[in-house]
Amino acid sequence: MPTETADAGAPQLEVELRGVGKSFGGLPVLQGIDLRLVPGEVHGLVGENGAGKSTLAKIIAGLYTADEGTLVVNGEETGFGSPREALDRGISAIAQELALVPSLSVAENVYLGREPRVLGFIDRRRLRKKFVALAAGAGFDLDPDRSVGSMRIADQQKVEILRALARGASVIVMDEPTAALSASDTELLHGVVRQLAASGHTVVLVSHYLSEVLELCDTVTILRDGKLIRTARTSSETETTLIEGMLGRTLDSVFPDKSPAPAGADEVLVVRDLVAPGVNGVSFTVRAGEIVGVAGLVGAGRSEIAHAIFGAARRSGGSVTASGADLRPSAIGSALRGGVFLIPESRKEQGLVMQRAIRENVTLSNLAELAPAGWIRTGAERREARKILDGVTVIGDDRRSVSDLSGGNQQKVLFARALQRRRRVLIADEPTRGVDVGSRRSIYDLIVAQANQGIGVVVISSDVEEVLGLAHRILVVRGGRIVGEFSGAAMTEENILTAAFADPITSEDA
Amino acid sequence: MTNDTAPKAAADVAPTPNLLRRIPWRSIAILFPFLAVFIALSIGSPAFLSFYNVGNVLDRQSGILIVAVASTLVLIAGGIDLSVGATYMLSAVICGTLILKVEGGAGAALGIVLGVLAGLLVGVINGVVSTYLKINPLIATLAMSFIILGVTKLVSQIGKEGIGQLRVDVDEFTWIASTKPLGISLPTWIAFVIVVVLAILLWRTTWGRYIYAAGGNAEAARLAGIRVNLVRISTFALSGLAAGVAGVIDLARVPSVPESDAIATSLTFTVLAGIVVGGTSILGGEGAIWRTVLGILFIAMLYNGFTLLRIDPLFQGIALGAIILIAVGFDAWSRLRRT
Numbered sequence: 001m002p003t004e005t006a007d008a009g010a011p012q013l014e015v016e017l018r019g020v021g022k023s024f025g026g027l028p029v030l031q032g033i034d035l036r037l038v039p040g041e042v043h044g045l046v047g048e049n050g051a052g053k054s055t056l057a058k059i060i061a062g063l064y065t066a067d068e069g070t071l072v073v074n075g076e077e078t079g080f081g082s083p084r085e086a087l088d089r090g091i092s093a094i095a096q097e098l099a100l101v102p103s104l105s106v107a108e109n110v111y112l113g114r115e116p117r118v119l120g121f122i123d124r125r126r127l128r129k130k131f132v133a134l135a136a137g138a139g140f141d142l143d144p145d146r147s148v149g150s151m152r153i154a155d156q157q158k159v160e161i162l163r164a165l166a167r168g169a170s171v172i173v174m175d176e177p178t179a180a181l182s183a184s185d186t187e188l189l190h191g192v193v194r195q196l197a198a199s200g201h202t203v204v205l206v207s208h209y210l211s212e213v214l215e216l217c218d219t220v221t222i223l224r225d226g227k228l229i230r231t232a233r234t235s236s237e238t239e240t241t242l243i244e245g246m247l248g249r250t251l252d253s254v255f256p257d258k259s260p261a262p263a264g265a266d267e268v269l270v271v272r273d274l275v276a277p278g279v280n281g282v283s284f285t286v287r288a289g290e291i292v293g294v295a296g297l298v299g300a301g302r303s304e305i306a307h308a309i310f311g312a313a314r315r316s317g318g319s320v321t322a323s324g325a326d327l328r329p330s331a332i333g334s335a336l337r338g339g340v341f342l343i344p345e346s347r348k349e350q351g352l353v354m355q356r357a358i359r360e361n362v363t364l365s366n367l368a369e370l371a372p373a374g375w376i377r378t379g380a381e382r383r384e385a386r387k388i389l390d391g392v393t394v395i396g397d398d399r400r401s402v403s404d405l406s407g408g409n410q411q412k413v414l415f416a417r418a419l420q421r422r423r424r425v426l427i428a429d430e431p432t433r434g435v436d437v438g439s440r441r442s443i444y445d446l447i448v449a450q451a452n453q454g455i456g457v458v459v460i461s462s463d464v465e466e467v468l469g470l471a472h473r474i475l476v477v478r479g480g481r482i483v484g485e486f487s488g489a490a491m492t493e494e495n496i497l498t499a500a501f502a503d504p505i506t507s508e509d510a
Numbered sequence: 511m512t513n514d515t516a517p518k519a520a521a522d523v524a525p526t527p528n529l530l531r532r533i534p535w536r537s538i539a540i541l542f543p544f545l546a547v548f549i550a551l552s553i554g555s556p557a558f559l560s561f562y563n564v565g566n567v568l569d570r571q572s573g574i575l576i577v578a579v580a581s582t583l584v585l586i587a588g589g590i591d592l593s594v595g596a597t598y599m600l601s602a603v604i605c606g607t608l609i610l611k612v613e614g615g616a617g618a619a620l621g622i623v624l625g626v627l628a629g630l631l632v633g634v635i636n637g638v639v640s641t642y643l644k645i646n647p648l649i650a651t652l653a654m655s656f657i658i659l660g661v662t663k664l665v666s667q668i669g670k671e672g673i674g675q676l677r678v679d680v681d682e683f684t685w686i687a688s689t690k691p692l693g694i695s696l697p698t699w700i701a702f703v704i705v706v707v708l709a710i711l712l713w714r715t716t717w718g719r720y721i722y723a724a725g726g727n728a729e730a731a732r733l734a735g736i737r738v739n740l741v742r743i744s745t746f747a748l749s750g751l752a753a754g755v756a757g758v759i760d761l762a763r764v765p766s767v768p769e770s771d772a773i774a775t776s777l778t779f780t781v782l783a784g785i786v787v788g789g790t791s792i793l794g795g796e797g798a799i800w801r802t803v804l805g806i807l808f809i810a811m812l813y814n815g816f817t818l819l820r821i822d823p824l825f826q827g828i829a830l831g832a833i834i835l836i837a838v839g840f841d842a843w844s845r846l847r848r849t
Contacts, residue, residue, distance in 0.1 A: 312733055336735045344733050351733070353726035355795055364723055365734040371716045378714070417734070 012039040012200065013074060013090050013170040015060065020069030022055055029055050030226045033069065037171060042193060042203045044217035044234065046210065047246050051223040054175055057206045061093030061173040062086025092169035094160050094177060102149025107131040109148050110162045134166055139195040154185035158192055165201075172196060173204040178212060186501075190216055210239045224248055254441065255469030256448040261487070262289040268323050268456035269340070269425045271309060275317035278304030280480040282318075286425060286456035291447065293471030294460040295496050301480035302460045303345050306427045310342040311335045323424050336365070339424030343414050343431060345460075351414045352402050359385040359398040362416045369421075388416045393442055408439025415446050426450055427458040432466060444470060464493050476500050539840060540788050540804045543833070547811055555818040563814070565694060569763070571810045572701035573598070573756035575803060578781045579708050580752030582802040583745040585785060586712075588725035588794030589640060589647040591746060594753045594781055595774035596658035597632045599767075601625040601757030603666045606676040606767045609683055611668075618682040625761075626754040632658060633750020637743030647746075655778070659771055666769055676767040686762035697759045704752070709799035721745060726795030783830060784809055787837045809833075 020033040030052045037043055037060075045053040058064040062083045070077050073089050083093070100109050107127050108115070116126040131144045140158050148159055157177060164172055174193070178186045193216055196203050207213050213220055214234055222229040222245040229245045247254055269286040278301045286292050296302050307313040309320050315329035322338035335342075344350035352361050362385045363370060370381045385398055392412040394405070402413055411431065418426055428447060432440045447470060451457045461467050467474055474491055476484035476499040484499030486492075551558040558564075577594050584591045605625030609617045636654055640647035666676060678684070689696040712718035723731040724738045732738050761767060788805025790797025809830060816826050 310733070332733065332735050333737075342733060344730075349727075350729050353723050353730055353795065355726055356722060360719060360722075364719075364731070364736070367716045367719060374715045374717055376714050376716060376719065 013202065014039060015091065015171055015202070016072040017060070018070045018072060020056075020059060020066045020071075022052075022059060022064065022066050022068075028226055030059070030066075033223075033228050035221060035228065035231065037202050037204065038219070039170070039202050040197055040200050041218040042197050042205055042216050044213040044220040045204065045206045045223065046213055046220060046242055047223035051246065052226040053206050053223050056223065057093070057173050057175050057204055060086075060171070060204060061091055063093060087167055087169065090169055091171040091173065092164035092167065093173040093175070094157065094164065095175070100148045100156055100159060103147060105145050105147055106142050106151075106159055106162075107144035109159050110134070110166050112163070114166070130166075131162075134162060138162060138165055138199060140192070152185060154188040154192075157189060161192060161196070170200070171202040171204065173206075175206045176208065177205070178207065178209065186212075210242050213242070214239065222246055254444075254465075256441075256445050258470075258472065259289070259448070259452055261472035262287050265289050265454075266323070269309070269458070270321040271305075271318070272321075273318035274305065274308055274315065274320065276304060276308035276313050276315045278313075278480050279308050282477075282480070282482055284475055284482060284485075286458060288424075288454045288456055289451050290473065291451045291457045291459060291471045293467035293474040294458060294477060295462075295464055295467045295474055296477035296500050298462060300477045300500070302477050303429050304480065305477065306342055306345075306429050306458070306460060309335070310340060310427065312342065339422070341365075341418045341423045341426050343418055343426070343428045345429040345433070347407070347410050347414060352410060354403040355401055357399050358389070358394070358402045358405065358413055361402045361413050362388060362398070362420065365417050366420045384420070385416075388420055389413075391419065392416045392446060406439070408435040408443070411435050411443060412439065412446075415443065419446075419450075423450075423455055425456045425458070427460070429460045430462065431459060432461070432463070464496050467496070468493065537789060537798065537801070540801050540808065540837075544804050544808045544811075547808065547815065551811065551815045551818070555815065557818055558815065561693075563818075565698070567807075567810050567814050568698045568701075569695040571806060572695070572697035573760040573763075574777065574780060574784070574810075575701045575806050576704050576752045576756045576759070577749070577777070578784045578802050578806045579705050579799050580745075580749040581781050582785050582788075582790055582797055582799060583708065583712065583721055584647075584742075584749045585790050585792060586725045586794060586797045587721045587742050587745045588728060589742055589746060590782075590792065591633075591636060591651050591749045592648065592778055592782075593632065593636060593651040593655035593658060594749060595776070595778035596655035596662065597629050597750050597753035598757040598760070598777055599769070599774045600632065600658050600662045600665070601629045601754035602761040602767050603662050603676065603769065604628050605758045605761055606678045607665055607668055609678045609680060610676065613680075615682045618680065621678075621683065622686075622758050625758045626751065629754020629757065630747060630751040633747040633753070634743065636750060637746030640746065641739040641742050655774070659774060662769070666767065675769065678761060678765050678767075684762050684765050686759060687765070697763060700755070700759060704755070705799060705803055708748075712799060717741070717744070722795060724794075780809065781806075783834050786834055789837065792838075 015037040017033055017035040020030060020035075021028065022030040033056060035056075045057060047053045055064060059066050062085055071079070078089065086092070101112065104112070110131055111127055116123045116130065128144055135142055135144075138161070140162060142155065142158060142162070148156055151159070161172060178189055190212070193203050193205065197218075205213065205217060214237065217234045219231060220234050220237055220242070221231040222242065224246055229248075265288040267285045268288045271285070272283050274282040280301075282305055284292070294302050294305070304313060308315050309327075311327060311330055311332045311334055313330070320327040320329075320335075322335070322340050325338050327338050327340065328334040348354060353364070359381065363381055367376065367381075368374075370377055370384060382398075389395075389398055392415050394409050394412050394416065402410060405413065415431075426447075431443050431447065435443060447457055447459060459467065459470050468491055471491075473485065473487040474496060475482050476486070476496055478500060484495070486495050577598065581591050581594055602625065605621035608621035608624060611617065612620055632654065636647070636651050639645050639654070640650040643650075686696055691699060712721065720731065720736050720738075720741045723734070723736055724741045728738050731741075784806035785797070785802045786792060786805070787808060788797075788801035788803070790801060790805075812829060812833075813826055815821075816823060816829075
């Protein structure tokens with residue numbers, strides 16, 4: 001495909017990794033990686049969260065140093081160095097968080113720190129000329145004088161890429177470049193990637209979106225648990241084969257079996273016209289035994305809805321009813337008494353008191369029941385905590401500090417807190433964020449078990465597969481509103497992403 | 511670093527580190543300098559380990575101990591109280607003024623009760639200002655202490671009617687300091703009881719648990735249904751109450767009001783120094799009553815040792831400052847190692 005159009009503008013750079021390994025704090029995150037990047041190709045890296053794809057991309061870009069293995073550039077063995085050394089070799093990374101100066105113009109940003117100068121003053125004419133030549137070479141159409149802050153993100157990414165090219169980069173590493181982009185911007189960026197490959201550059205693309213990988217990449221490498229599963233031509237792969245490679249099993253076994261959606265069950269949670277910071281009029285219901293998935297982009301207002309229901313954020317309008325009882329606004333106590341429980345999004349910031357014992361973290365929310373007149377019955381607390389922890393499969397001494405546990409087990413401790421009392425509604429916000437593959441299934445099992453006991457469960461997740469795998473019904477949130485509701489056969493990744501990614505609605509509120 | 515592929519779950523099975531690693535060094539660190547100085551002074555100065563000297567040190571430290579253990583709760587809950595010195599003085603002045611104005615047993619009783627209640631009131635105000643009004647407790651209590659010192663001067667002018675010092679050398683009041691059940695002064699007993707009660711409350715009640723949670727992770731505590739603001743206000747109220755009690759007790763011991771801003775400030779600083787030297791983190795969420803007791807007594811012992819060994823008191827401040835730096839440095843260092 002694009003290989004034949006490689007022009008002489010960029011130096012051809014053949015990059016090879018041999019036996020690369022990397023550990024963080026004694027835990028290996030990458031082991032024995034052999035990878036060859038062919039000039040002019042788009043090389044995709046796929047894998048689950050924690051599979052090591054971002055780590056590998058960072059090693060290639062010189063942001064991390066590998067513990068073992070060698071880097072071979074054009075047949076020459078070199079050490080892994082700093083980002084600067086990588087850049088000197090012609091390898092550059094486009095960060096997810098763009099590092100541009102918003103108030104400067106496009107051309108100034110591209111040549112930031114390397115402006116052509118006359119007697120110490122910037123030679124604007126030459127700067128402009130250099131920029132136009134560079135942009136034309138890459139096939140980008142950008143106004144050199146426009147200030148970067150006023151541009152859309154996809155165009156800002158172009159600026160970032162041009163900056164890399166201006167510094168002579170011939171291998172460009174992109175980590176989730178489209179994660180924050182709208183659908184049309186994503187299309188724009190795809191064009192950029194194709195353009196880069198056509199002009200002889202190598203692009204390493206880390207992406208969650210398998211369709212994107214299949215569409216853009218010539219070669220794809222699958223990582224699982226820090227190991228390289230295989231590198232193959234994209235033409236020989238399908239979404240299913242990629243998923244199976246990433247998971248090491250078929251998609252079906254990732255999630256527990258779904259029970260049929262309860263049809264006539266009571267509505268345990270009724271939300272009407274909810275208005276709160278970041279929530280602009282949301283109405284929905286959850287039935288007993290039903291799992292409702294909430295999907296949407298980061299910042300769409302999913303967590304804000306959860307917080308407003310739970311009374312953790314100031315509710316300025318609408319009503320929340322749990323099992324027939326109205327919940328008072330902005331009163332967590334009222335929500336808890338109504339049987340609503342929130343497992344918050346961030347374990348560290350919102351969930352756990354990290355320096356305290358596991359046991360104390362389990363009982364924190366219901367301590368009063370174990371403490372008649374405020375005096376804690378430590379024996380009862382010990383037995384109860386042990387019983388619940390056994391239920392969520394967290395083993396070991398529960399007097400240890402909760403910070404000693406892995407992410408997955410910390411999440412289970414939060415579930416343990418939720419399960420200490422019988423709830424009617426359980427809201428789990430990003431229940432598997434930062435959780436290893438092994439623990440993920442047991443968290444899914446816990447969620448399904450809750451629903452099977454007749455509890456209404458709301459699962460909020462950025463991971464569309466997770467929502468699809470668990471929920472009976474899916475709500476898509478954008479701009480603090482519910483913009484789509486799917487159930488049954490309409491529950492597809494495409495429908496959800498289309499609803500979630502659609503261009504920002506021109507809001508009618510003044 | 512070995513790179514074997516141990517199953518991830520193994521990392522969570524209770525590790526069995528050797529005994530040395532299981533001791534929470536950070537929490538018991540104060541024990542070592544305390545014992546070292548204690549032993550050194552016992553050997554270096556024969557007068558040190560006498561019943562008279564130790565009793566005397568404890569008697570003089572009782573007020574500060576009461577304030578410090580209550581302030582420890584404020585710190586654990588994630589706040590800080592810089593107004594304890596001023597509150598202490600306000601309570602003493604209110605108490606002294608009432609004794610002089612009302613006279614007799616009634617005056618003493620009224621003075622004690624209203625002096626202590628004034629402390630409680632200041633504490634509640636501190637708590638409300640630094641939680642519901644969202645003013646940083648450091649600034650809130652600093653500002654409060656200026657206000658309180660001003661009010662103190664107003665009250666004392668009524669008491670002494672413009673001349674001299676407030677002296678309350680009346681038996682109906684000074685019995686508090688002169689009574690010695692079992693040979694130990696009543697202030698020491700009061701401090702002992704308050705220390706034990708607060709330690710037990712912190713250790714075994716939901717309130718104590720909530721204090722740790724509020725300071726350790728306020729947002730997590732809030733989402734768990736704990737009313738973090740109320741918990742914090744309760745610690746400030748207690749701290750004010752304790753300052754009131756300490757002010758009244760020390761007034762009975764002296765028994766004239768040592769009316770000066772410098773004394774108020776130095777009390778606040780000594781209390782904070784004792785808490786920090788004991789190893790309670792100023793970042794909240796961690797700490798213990800017994801450590802503060804050791805921290806305060808360590809500083810008192812050091813000063814006492816300087817006096818007994820006839821070392822220029824000039825060096826007391828320098829030594830204390832150095833010790834605080836070491837204590838806080840150790841705290842930061844052990845945090846760094848843990849993460």
